[in-house]
Amino acid sequence: MFVPRSVRPDRLGKRIDVGGALTVTAALVLIVLGVERAAHTGAAVSVGTLLAGLAFLVAFLVIERRSAEPLVRLGILRGGSLVRANLSAMLFAAGFFGFQFLVVLYLQDLRGWSTLETSFAMLVIGIDAILSPTLTPRLVDRFGNARVILGGLLLAVLAYGLFLRVGADWSYATMFPSLIALGLAFSLAYGPLTIVATEGIAEEEQGLAGGLLYTAFQFGAALGLSAVTAVSVAATDTQTPEALLDGYRTGLLVPFAAAVIAAVISAFGLRSRQGGAASTPADTTAEHTGATVSR
Known part of the structure; x- marks a missing residue:
């Protein structure tokens, strides 16, 4: 109403x-x-x-x-910042959701953790709900969108890289650096990506630019889940704990590679004035609300 x-x-x-x-x-x-x-x-x-x-x-x-x-309108794709933002968003979402999927399988199927235990273990990733409307706008004001996005993507690379050699008996303290780094990565990358993707776009095409970005996020999430599933299953010869662990480790290469490629693509935005434009805290907070709903 x-x-x-x-x-x-x-x-x-x-x-x-x-x-x-x-x-x-x-x-x-x-x-x-x-x-x-x-x-x-x-x-x-x-x-x-x-x-x-x-x-x-x-x-x-x-x-x-x-x-x-x-x-x-295909002409909208001539904007470098929009294309970079969409490609980075797609790859970031692919790694973000693919990584969490494999971690859940690792904790529940291999380690025998309950659903509640797994949920509490993954809860730290949700730190972005606190940092996105508080820390991220300040960093954007000081460093610009492009540098904050790149910082978030590099944190994602670190998070996935630290988990590549996951062991069969890792303690939660050993996993924690990867999980907290991923939460920080999301808080830094998501809001600025939504701003860069719509920056400089004519008012009548703001909806189109936003739709392209959210399609990139959703497609990337589906693609990431499919890719990590395909790779981990292909790398698992039997259903023994050792084989499952090897499969998870191989599957973790997918989010790691996606984050590396996304960071490389995003780095080109450092030379763009549009990529360095600042945003207000209200802008970032509003955009992050959509991220929380979509997840």
């Missing part, structure tokens, strides 16, 4: 890009499915699914290029 009523797009004479919506949805679903299938089906099936996804993606681009009212 507090949201003003708006006129539906079809009643404003605007056409809905059904073809674009269907092809991009099919592309994203098939790409994720192809990655997930890699460990459960033959290579031919997985590659075929990936190729089908890429074919739908090409079809989407063709439709958007020819459409008078495209779902995504």
